[in-house]
Amino acid sequence: MTGLDIIEKARQEKRTILTEIEAKQILGEIGINCTDTRLATTKQEAVALSEEMGYPVVLKISSVDITHKSDAGGVKVNLKDRAEVEKAFDEIMTSCRAACPDADIEGVAVQGMAKTGTEIIMGMIKDPSFGPVVMFGLGGVLVEVLKDVSFRIVPIEKKDAIEMTGEIQGKKLLEGYRGQEPADIAYLQDMLLKLSDFVDNTPGIEEIDMNPVFTYKEGAAVVDARIILAAD
Amino acid sequence: MMELFFKPKSIAVIGASGTPGKLGYVIIKNISDSDFSGNVYPVNPKSDEILGYKVYRSVTEIPGDVDLVVTVLPTPKLTVATMEDCAKKGVKAVIIESAGFAEMGGDGKLYQQQIVDIAKKNNIRVMGPNCSGIVSRDIVTSIYPITKKVPKGNVVLIGQSGLLAAGMASDLVENESLNVRNVCSFGNKCDVNENDLLEYFGNQDDVDVISMYLETISDGRNLTRIAKKVAAEKPVIFLSGGRTEAGARAAMSHTGSIASNAMIVEAAVKQTGMIMADDFTELKDFARVFSTQPLPKGNRVAVITLAGSVGVNVSDLCANFGLELPKLTPETTEKLKDMFDTPVSNPVDLYFSVTKIGFTKTLETTFPDAFRDPNIDAAVIILAGFKYTEEAVQKKIIQKIVKEVGKPVVVCMVVGYNKYKNVIMDEMGKELPVFPSLISGVKALSKLCEYGIRKQKMSS
Numbered sequence: 001m002t003g004l005d006i007i008e009k010a011r012q013e014k015r016t017i018l019t020e021i022e023a024k025q026i027l028g029e030i031g032i033n034c035t036d037t038r039l040a041t042t043k044q045e046a047v048a049l050s051e052e053m054g055y056p057v058v059l060k061i062s063s064v065d066i067t068h069k070s071d072a073g074g075v076k077v078n079l080k081d082r083a084e085v086e087k088a089f090d091e092i093m094t095s096c097r098a099a100c101p102d103a104d105i106e107g108v109a110v111q112g113m114a115k116t117g118t119e120i121i122m123g124m125i126k127d128p129s130f131g132p133v134v135m136f137g138l139g140g141v142l143v144e145v146l147k148d149v150s151f152r153i154v155p156i157e158k159k160d161a162i163e164m165t166g167e168i169q170g171k172k173l174l175e176g177y178r179g180q181e182p183a184d185i186a187y188l189q190d191m192l193l194k195l196s197d198f199v200d201n202t203p204g205i206e207e208i209d210m211n212p213v214f215t216y217k218e219g220a221a222v223v224d225a226r227i228i229l230a231a232d
Numbered sequence: 233m234m235e236l237f238f239k240p241k242s243i244a245v246i247g248a249s250g251t252p253g254k255l256g257y258v259i260i261k262n263i264s265d266s267d268f269s270g271n272v273y274p275v276n277p278k279s280d281e282i283l284g285y286k287v288y289r290s291v292t293e294i295p296g297d298v299d300l301v302v303t304v305l306p307t308p309k310l311t312v313a314t315m316e317d318c319a320k321k322g323v324k325a326v327i328i329e330s331a332g333f334a335e336m337g338g339d340g341k342l343y344q345q346q347i348v349d350i351a352k353k354n355n356i357r358v359m360g361p362n363c364s365g366i367v368s369r370d371i372v373t374s375i376y377p378i379t380k381k382v383p384k385g386n387v388v389l390i391g392q393s394g395l396l397a398a399g400m401a402s403d404l405v406e407n408e409s410l411n412v413r414n415v416c417s418f419g420n421k422c423d424v425n426e427n428d429l430l431e432y433f434g435n436q437d438d439v440d441v442i443s444m445y446l447e448t449i450s451d452g453r454n455l456t457r458i459a460k461k462v463a464a465e466k467p468v469i470f471l472s473g474g475r476t477e478a479g480a481r482a483a484m485s486h487t488g489s490i491a492s493n494a495m496i497v498e499a500a501v502k503q504t505g506m507i508m509a510d511d512f513t514e515l516k517d518f519a520r521v522f523s524t525q526p527l528p529k530g531n532r533v534a535v536i537t538l539a540g541s542v543g544v545n546v547s548d549l550c551a552n553f554g555l556e557l558p559k560l561t562p563e564t565t566e567k568l569k570d571m572f573d574t575p576v577s578n579p580v581d582l583y584f585s586v587t588k589i590g591f592t593k594t595l596e597t598t599f600p601d602a603f604r605d606p607n608i609d610a611a612v613i614i615l616a617g618f619k620y621t622e623e624a625v626q627k628k629i630i631q632k633i634v635k636e637v638g639k640p641v642v643v644c645m646v647v648g649y650n651k652y653k654n655v656i657m658d659e660m661g662k663e664l665p666v667f668p669s670l671i672s673g674v675k676a677l678s679k680l681c682e683y684g685i686r687k688q689k690m691s692s
Binding site for chain 2: 067151
């Protein structure tokens, strides 16, 4: 299924929220690197996928009805072997069914543990007057408390992407602060351009979050992603 | 189509009045006092003649073509009826100045929609309602008395504010503090909006600077596209009202919960190269600097002062606003060695030179030598209102040197007696940007440098 098929299918199912697996597939298709994330509908599948990807892994609940996965007890990280995956699978199912009894649960998303890096957030929202706008900022606490982010109106040019990564207050953290490895800023700018092109050419997308994205000396990886479609 | 609003060959005023003081009278008077040389048709069912113009009972009775209609009717219902008449007559441009439409909600909203429907169906462009229209030398449709003639300047002010068209226009025209060409207030913008006007004035070769005030943005995506194109050619100074964090929306994503209206507008300003003003005074002040001063090649500033403390303060302000104070070249330093007790630095403290050769002579020789220095792109000149400045101000020395050197300056006032200070503010202020405070001058210059650097980058 291509990205457009995924969007079409969600529309037919009268859904506006895509699952993380769907969101990552769409982003992956436009050349944005996301951590390998696949659906396991049973405990056995979860174990098989974990062994295929290699430990440690992360398990996350996969349900269009559960948007706050951690709050529902739907996320288990750093699972190092078969026993831990099996235990985590059961705990996630029990906890999510208790927290969201009406949720339609399709299974768990299994993903490899991404190597940690400086966290950033990248996203998009459709403004009623300006249309789609893209956002770039430092992730985690910095985005939540300080709102240290930069916006631009879609479509953006390379010059705009360069300004976006350059104008956040915390840009020093990206340049490699106190021995931390510097982020591949040119790669992040390229990601912003891909995001802008995508939303410029794909009508009906309301919001996108890539949060967190781990940045590395070379490249970056989207660890969690969310796409919201416009209501009809 | 926009041409019909700003350069009409004939104009009808509906709701015209023969009673001085009434709105319908003032507009006719304003038109008659302007340079407008086309046909003027007052429309009023009960009069025969107003200010020498023959009065018609309705638009449809007017014999010739009517390029522009201005309505100042007392009720929205009458205005809607007039729109129908305009459609019959084949009028293509209407300015509706009356209030009582969408801004009132309820029925007003419905009346405005009726106007929009008639306009769309008949291909009529409508400015307003609830606006004061246009103030210019060619045509005045404002209901406020404009006593003096508007200059044929190079600055256009557009916006959603009667204050702009009336208050500011009278201030600018009377006090000659801005070389205005056109002021246009478009009120509820049921049809003609900022994008139409930005595009129109962007294409006018005789308009060098556009200052714009908006409370709502009609179509931000189009604004971004148009402003980017226009701002690449000429400065667009933008004051955005209602920029509060409260604009943040209920959203499913992190991105959505952070994105406030203010942040998005700011992003658009950066992206397009517009210049953000933070209040009405800046909207005028920045326009003044941009319309009178050449664009600098960089942000390297010489601070010209007679007092060390003021120099220190201005240096700090320059740093805050992204301006640099470089050292002057060894050649300049050598040339000026007799005029400074210690080698010349920046801020350039002229005190020693003044004690040696006097203020006037210092401005004539020491100042231009420092200003011409190749390390310098622009200057901040700090003046005080004292007797010793009188001669130099009268002789317009600073104006002459600025013209000769061809670099931009701003003049800032700090202290002094009113009788000397006011002359600098008012008289020199007609030719150079003179500011009543250090921070306002430095900030305005920083905007000019920012724009100059952007243009340099674009052309390279």
